Amino acid sequence: MEGGSGMRGTGTWRRGARTAGALGAAVAAAAAVLAPATAAADSPEREPGGGPPLSVDGGAWPSGHVQGAALDEEKGHMYFSFTDTVVKTDLDGRVIGTVTGLTGHLGDLDFNDRDGRVYGSLEYKAAEAFYIAIFDGDRITRPGMDAEDDRVLTTVHLDEVVEDYTADMDGDGVFDGNVADTADHRYGSSGIDGVAFGPEFGRGGGREVLTVAYGVYSHPGRADNDHQVLLQYDTSSWRRYERPLDQDAPHTSGPPRVGGKYFVYTGNTTYGVQNLEYDARTGDWFMAVYEGVKPHFPNYSLFVVDGSRPPVRGTVRGQEDDEQGLLLPLRRDGMLHGESGVRGWETGGQYGLVSLDDGRFYVVERGRRTGDGVTLETGVAHLNRWTAGTPDPFTPLGG
DSSP states (O other), X not given: OTTTTTTTTOSOSSOOSSOHHHHHHHHHHHHHHHXXXXXXXXXXXXXXXXXXXXXXXXXXESSSOOOEEEEETTTTEEEEEOBSOXXXXXXXXXXXXXXXXXXXXXXXXXXXXXXXXXXXXXXXXXXXXXXXXXXXXXXXXXXXXXXXXXXXXXEEEOHHHHHHHTOOTTOSSOOOOSOSSSSOSGGGEEEEEEEEEXXXXXXXXXXXXXXXXXXXXXXXXXXXXXXXXXXXEOOTTGGGTOEEOOTTSOOOOSOSXXXXXXXXXXXXXXXXXXXXXXXXXXXXXXXXXXXXXXXXXXOOSEXXXXXXXXXXXXXXXXXXXXXXXXXXXXXXXXXXXXXXXXXXXXXXXXXXXXXXXXXXXXXXXXXXXXXXXXXXXXXXXXXXXXXXXXXXXXXXXXX
């Protein structure tokens, strides 16, 4: 999948030939070109009567493709993840700052209202290290800031993810590494991607926790990779685990155990949950994915966990042993695939999905520009209304 095997975990831990300084200079140069044009443009169109803009432009960058977005409504800031670069804009699309220098894979983002910081999934597969990256948005004040040197970022290591990713499932004594065509990787785990804050499953309206979704390799020859795997963590005491990012010396500071581990039966997808989002209006969890390829599944691109129904203990299908786990149900609407019983939709959201908790969502559209021999990746968040209609449940607003 484009942006999947081509980007995930391709960088080594060390900075290598493409230095953070060089990338930061390139991003700063791109921002310098972009900012005057953006500042001179009219403010983006808004719904009648005011409200949020109908679109927020994340700019064009010499980076990987856009992976996710997060919104700080109170301060009027949007954050975009471009795989190795974070872009902070105002809601008119003016660039406020960028963070560069990441050699791993930065995925989905979410904003934590409780501490005012941005959380994202960060992978270093070569080092078998998986982190939650925590960005202090108030410190992101200019283009080209460095992830290590400018003290804008801390990281927390997730042992549970490492254990499943590195599992030697065929028992041959060899871990096969970052490849899909193998029996290794428990549940087909390729690491992590989707992240979102919301209540503990089965306890709507309770304390907010961080939910982290596994990436899952596309492998049609396996039967043990047909679930989305979601971990929940209480981050209220995470500051004791946080460490600055040091890409030359990976740390393993993180919570000793996961708060909860859950399974959602959807059929195998290509790199699992790309974007995870909690919607307070419905109490549901939205999982946008790259479509799978198994012919006996519907291979939808959006699945929604029904937040009104608690998890139940049951069999995690397809495992070699009779494994029991906490199973989460999908919503009862959407398109029903009779053979598998899976429900879902065909729509966007894989490149960014942000709920406004009132029936509206920003859905990020990926694009690409090429000029003077340089390819720039773009990301624009478009405001949509959730209708639950099929096949596409999102209706664009204002156009």
